[in-house]
Amino acid sequence: METVLRVLFVYLFLLFALRVMGKREFSEITPIELVMLLLIPELLQEALVGHDPSLTNALVATCTLFLLVFLNSVVTYLNPRAERVVESSPSVLAYEGRLVERNMRKERITPDELLSTIHLQGYEELEQVKWAILQSNGQIAVIPKDEAR
Amino acid sequence: MTPLQTWGMPLIALLPVLAVVGLIGTAEEQVVAEADGVRLEVSYPRRSHRDVTTPLTVTVSNLRGSALEDVYVLVPRDYVERFDEFELRPSAEWVSADSIRLSLGSVPPGESRVATALLTPGDYGRVSGSVQVGSGGEAPLVNAEFATVTFP
Numbered sequence: 001m002e003t004v005l006r007v008l009f010v011y012l013f014l015l016f017a018l019r020v021m022g023k024r025e026f027s028e029i030t031p032i033e034l035v036m037l038l039l040i041p042e043l044l045q046e047a048l049v050g051h052d053p054s055l056t057n058a059l060v061a062t063c064t065l066f067l068l069v070f071l072n073s074v075v076t077y078l079n080p081r082a083e084r085v086v087e088s089s090p091s092v093l094a095y096e097g098r099l100v101e102r103n104m105r106k107e108r109i110t111p112d113e114l115l116s117t118i119h120l121q122g123y124e125e126l127e128q129v130k131w132a133i134l135q136s137n138g139q140i141a142v143i144p145k146d147e148a149r
Numbered sequence: 150m151t152p153l154q155t156w157g158m159p160l161i162a163l164l165p166v167l168a169v170v171g172l173i174g175t176a177e178e179q180v181v182a183e184a185d186g187v188r189l190e191v192s193y194p195r196r197s198h199r200d201v202t203t204p205l206t207v208t209v210s211n212l213r214g215s216a217l218e219d220v221y222v223l224v225p226r227d228y229v230e231r232f233d234e235f236e237l238r239p240s241a242e243w244v245s246a247d248s249i250r251l252s253l254g255s256v257p258p259g260e261s262r263v264a265t266a267l268l269t270p271g272d273y274g275r276v277s278g279s280v281q282v283g284s285g286g287e288a289p290l291v292n293a294e295f296a297t298v299t300f301p
Contacts, residue, residue: 001168001169004165004168004169051201051202052174052175052198052201053201054198054199054200054300055199055301056198056300057198057201059164060164060165060168063161063163064165064168067158067161067165070161
């Protein structure tokens, strides 16, 4: 019982903390994936399973984590509002060759950082870009204007 | 959901649910015996797990009007030595071929004394035990039996 509560608490805490940290901190993997990667090794640690390092307790903890991840995916699939709470929504950083500075400030992305991403996608100028969107997983999607394709 | 998830997720959910309702995991239970004005309470691990230390607590209460002198607790060696590690408090007074004897000294009327064994199992399976309590050179006055099952 205690193990289930410990895992639940740590899972919710990490979800909250990663959500607060913002999208850019996890540009390679989604926050949910990071929760998994952080938690699975820790589940086998005494700190998370209390004073019970037994196989049964480790399995209870691991199954609890898998169950929470599954429930999370079900809830966010069925309820878009819950998805917005758990996972951040995409932010438009540039539109029709112009920076959306309010969103860039909010996401703490500098113009140089955005230009660097645009260059990596094979475009020379911001004017060639129709949309630059910061995705929920922290990556920036660049959609060029028709004439730049 | 995929067909695999349809039957697989309930299986994954089973362990946490069983843990929450208390059907798996370490469990303690208490057995009480009383005879000749001596009350014996044994709190023992009904379910334990390998390498997890659990206490066995023996409380002896004197319900008589006079003091109980030289109170002793006998625990069978078969039970205690089934555990890889055990720590007895107080320490054993003596050990015979069958049992370990702990001395609790004198117990005044209406008072209690406690003996504890910290047990860490190294093997799986069920082991039966008992605790006997006596006074002075007399045969044991009261006896309580129990069993511990060790899981992985």
